Amino acid sequence: MMYNNLLVEIKNRILYITINRAAKLNALNKDTLAELSAVIKDFITNAKAGVAIITGDGPKAFVAGADISEFANFTVAEGQQLATDGHTNVFDLIENSPKPIIAAINGFALGGGLELAMACHIRIASENAKLGLPEVTLGLIPGYGGTQRLTQLVGKAKALEMILTADMVRAEDAKSIGLVNEVTPEYALITKCEELAEKMLSRAPLALTSALKAVNAFYSKDKNGYIVEIEEFGKLFGTDDFKEGTQAFIEKRKANFTGR
Template sequence: MAYQNLISELKDNILYITINREKALNALNKDTLAELADVVAFAGKTEEIRGVIITGAGEKAFVAGADIKEFSDYTGKQGEELARSGQDLVFNAIENSKKPFIAAVNGFALGGGLELAMACHIRIASENAKLGLPEVTLGLIPGYGGTQRLTQLVGKGKAIEMIITANMITAVEAEKIGLVNYVVLQTDLIGKAEEILNAIKQRAPLAVAAAIKSVIASINETDGYDTEIKEFGKCFETSDFKEGVTAFVEKRKAVFLGK
């Protein structure tokens, strides 16, 4: 797939997405968000893809925020539509995807960049990464799920502190408070993400999708337990379940087909 602001590559069942606006510190403008919406939808409907890694071009930034100039003169209604559209087509689409998304945070993840990382299911940060939500310094608040997802990940007190002080935190602190899963050398960043996805690729795809859906339901739905119960039941109807049980009994490695 050819994009102007992204590099997209499918290799060994992993889709690699690189936000390629290095001179702008990979800031999210309208065109980049539209391309992200397209590639996220592509990942969801392409059976060959078993997982996705999102990172930024260069060594300075994952995504250093949104392109402020684009919305500097917006009305309230336009601002609300900007947030709603981005949420639906990109950030919520990533969180609700059946495919696991890993954010490989290779530098600054600020504002919309941190919100993008938080929409992913797993976050890995390089040692030089700095993370934060600086929107209040512009007279704004996070609009792509930042107030909600940060609270879910780190708790109310820390989320409020980070958002209303607008202070950045280091990768080490982010790992300490549960905002990122791992901190690694920048040279090891993509390799660590691949290591995790290669482990996931050995598991039953439909069960992986059901697990992701159930975990997200614990946050976003009234009764996540009911979602888990229903998804658990559906797993019994899959060929992968039969293969998994047979392989266990026969003491061999299961070969899952996603059916």
């Protein structure tokens, strides 16, 4: 499938998704969100890719926010529908992906851009990255999960400070508060993400899926994370990968997982 706002490529079972709107600092407009939804849905079912990396084109921005011009004149109902569609079709879809998705944060990750990064399972930032939720400067609040995911990641006090002041944090500060996993030089950003992706690809795919499901259950109000963990743990005993993994351990060799 051809995309107008994304560059999409699969190499060595890694799906590379680059938001290709550098002239607009990779802002998320309606069409870009629709394309992201389509590519993530394909990734979930595509056996050729086991891990995805999302980044932005150019050195300035991962995603500098949403395309404000598209919703400046929205009504209350239209604003609520905008947020609902974003949650359902993109951000929740990413968070609940059964395969790992890594955000490679190059430059600004603001507003919807930070919300996109927070929906990913792991965040790696370049040294020049700046992260923030500036929505209150527009008379809004984050609408794509930012109030919830930022609080989960950094705690209530820091989340409120960032949201209420609209201040940006630099990459190293983002790491210190748990907003990003690692900080790398700009030139090493994708390489670091690839290292993590390759390590995950060497693990049992069904176990990765179960781990993602169990961890996400902790944040679901209608699920008991302990019960989900027990169920997922038990199910894995019926997989070929469990048999292969345990046999490889006993035989002191590298496991050859097949995702069955």
